[in-house]
Amino acid sequence: MHWKEILPSNRYIAYMSYNWNTSDHEVLTLLYQPLIGSLAYSLYMTLSLDAQRQPSKKAERTHKTLMTYTGQHLDHIFSERKKLEAIGLLSVYREKIEDEFVYYYHLHPPMDASGFFNDDLLSVFLYNKLGSKEQYRELRQYFSVEEVNTGDLENITQGFNQVFTSIHPSEMRSTTPDMLETLSSSSPLAGRKASDSHYKFAEDDFDFQQFMSYLPSFIPKAEIENMKNQRLIYQLAFMYKLKPEEMAHLIQDAMLHSEKLDADQLRIQAKRRYRMNEQDEPPRLGLRIQPEELKSQAGPPQTQEDKTIQYFETTAPIEYLEELSDGARVYEGDIDIIERLIFEYRLSPGVVNVLLDYIFMVNDKKLSKALAFKIAGHWKRKKIKTVKEAMSLAKKENQKRQTFQEKGDRPSYQKKSSSSAQVRKEPLPKWMTDNNWKKEEASEQELEKAKKEAAKYREMLRKKKQQKEES
Numbered sequence: 194m195h196w197k198e199i200l201p202s203n204r205y206i207a208y209m210s211y212n213w214n215t216s217d218h219e220v221l222t223l224l225y226q227p228l229i230g231s232l233a234y235s236l237y238m239t240l241s242l243d244a245q246r247q248p249s250k251k252a253e254r255t256h257k258t259l260m261t262y263t264g265q266h267l268d269h270i271f272s273e274r275k276k277l278e279a280i281g282l283l284s285v286y287r288e289k290i291e292d293e294f295v296y297y298y299h300l301h302p303p304m305d306a307s308g309f310f311n312d313d314l315l316s317v318f319l320y321n322k323l324g325s326k327e328q329y330r331e332l333r334q335y336f337s338v339e340e341v342n343t344g345d346l347e348n349i350t351q352g353f354n355q356v357f358t359s360i361h362p363s364e365m366r367s368t369t370p371d372m373l374e375t376l377s378s379s380s381p382l383a384g385r386k387a388s389d390s391h392y393k394f395a396e397d398d399f400d401f402q403q404f405m406s407y408l409p410s411f412i413p414k415a416e417i418e419n420m421k422n423q424r425l426i427y428q429l430a431f432m433y434k435l436k437p438e439e440m441a442h443l444i445q446d447a448m449l450h451s452e453k454l455d456a457d458q459l460r461i462q463a464k465r466r467y468r469m470n471e472q473d474e475p476p477r478l479g480l481r482i483q484p485e486e487l488k489s490q491a492g493p494p495q496t497q498e499d500k501t502i503q504y505f506e507t508t509a510p511i512e513y514l515e516e517l518s519d520g521a522r523v524y525e526g527d528i529d530i531i532e533r534l535i536f537e538y539r540l541s542p543g544v545v546n547v548l549l550d551y552i553f554m555v556n557d558k559k560l561s562k563a564l565a566f567k568i569a570g571h572w573k574r575k576k577i578k579t580v581k582e583a584m585s586l587a588k589k590e591n592q593k594r595q596t597f598q599e600k601g602d603r604p605s606y607q608k609k610s611s612s613s614a615q616v617r618k619e620p621l622p623k624w625m626t627d628n629n630w631k632k633e634e635a636s637e638q639e640l641e642k643a644k645k646e647a648a649k650y651r652e653m654l655r656k657k658k659q660q661k662e663e664s
Contacts, residue, residue: 199294200256200267203256203294204293205256205296205297206251206298207241207243207298208250208298209250209299217303220304220309221238222234223332224332227319229280232273236265236270236273240300241300256270280315281304283299306336307336314431399430401426404426405417406437412444413452422456425456439466443459447461487543487580488579502580505550505580506580509542510531510535510545510549513549538566538569538572538573540573544579544580547580548565548568550587551587552565552568555594
């Protein structure tokens with residue numbers, strides 16, 4: 194579903210089945226907000242407070258009203274709404290009435306602090322989002338309570354009948370029809386389990402059936418298929434990027450001496466396997482592709498430049514590097530560079546793709562950390578947010594670079610960087626050099642030629658990689 198399917202005149206019904214409390218507000222502000230951002234947080238608060246003040250905890254509005262409340266355009270609201278869905282604070286349904294869709298926004302309560310910090314995904318991603326263990330410890334301490342061990346103490350708590358002497362046994366039983374009907378009413382009540390968590394995983398990210406096929410016969414299938422363990426398996430597979438076969442091996446190790454799946458033992462096994470490959474760096478959560486609000490393309494691409502922009506906007510930086518390496522696994526140092534470009538320099542994934550493409554073109558297909566961070570700092574100061582802006586600036590930088598080379602000098606971002614001494618001699622990509630590339634339509638012959646050039650370029654990379662391995 195695209196945001197343009199939602200019109201300002203479309204109605205929505207925001208509803209909830211719980212009452213706000215102080216703890217909910219604190220958890221949302223201090224724990225959820227760092228993960229989803231201030232706009233998504235504001236959207237959730239707007240919807241929930243509007244529903245909360247209605248007698249039935251159900252507010253019916255138009256999206257125009259929501260735009261007025263938040264001061265945001267509809268596409269921004271749609272983008273932020275998806276974050277709430279992903280993290281389990283919102284479920285969305287729709288119903289077509291005549292020619293119009295009516296949307297139902299079911300607001301879920303946040304997890305309590307205990308559930309949040311004990312959640313394998315959310316706690317790790319909060320740790321990385323905060324950026325320091327001191328901040329994380331400070332937050333955890335804020336929500337901590339000191340328990341008192343009462344095992345060796347004498348329990349002198351008074352019983353009900355020891356205090357309320359006027360209550361007779363007959364008055365404690367529901368004997369009249371009216372009383373029975375009132376007490377046994379099935380009307381739904383506001384409330385929830387303290388540790389309920391609503392965020393879900395797309396099943397196409399992890400093939401559960403394939404995973405089950407790898408399990409040996411001595412593993413009780415019923416133990417694996419219960420909902421609680423399934424959820425844990427999806428969590429760990431997502432967070433540690435485990436394939437079905439790898440997860441099956443972890444299950445075997447965790448259940449080697451038991452018919453019950455020990456969740457703590459499985460977590461230990463997953464972390465151990467991860468650290469063998471990733472050292473002691475916890476996994477990080479980032480946007481896979483360019484956020485909707487920063488995309489330049491509103492419709493299908495019309496020109497070759499449009500197609501390039503769309504590619505950069507819909508491809509994750511790590512996937513881009515994998516394609517350049519002909520499908521080979523990306524070097525961990527390169528992954529660290531990408532993560533720092535996104536998390537520390539706060540460049541969007543699409544802009545990171547343009548930056549990587551530019552560096553590979555001018556630096557003999559080598560990803561230099563020093564050069565990447567110099568350019569990233571420059572682009573950040575320029576407030577580059579979209580792919581189109583990044584491509585335009587890269588063209589200007591390339592023109593400056595060529596001018597400096599003609600004069601026997603180098604641009605400032607290449608000085609003091611030995612890794613940038615080698616400059617590629619192959620032709621630069623057309624989006625950087627060919628001003629005639631923006632024409633309205635690309636002919637079939639041109640598209641075919643572009644495909645052949647791309648195939649030739651990939652073959653050149655493959656041969657160079659093979660020569661490097663042989664040497």
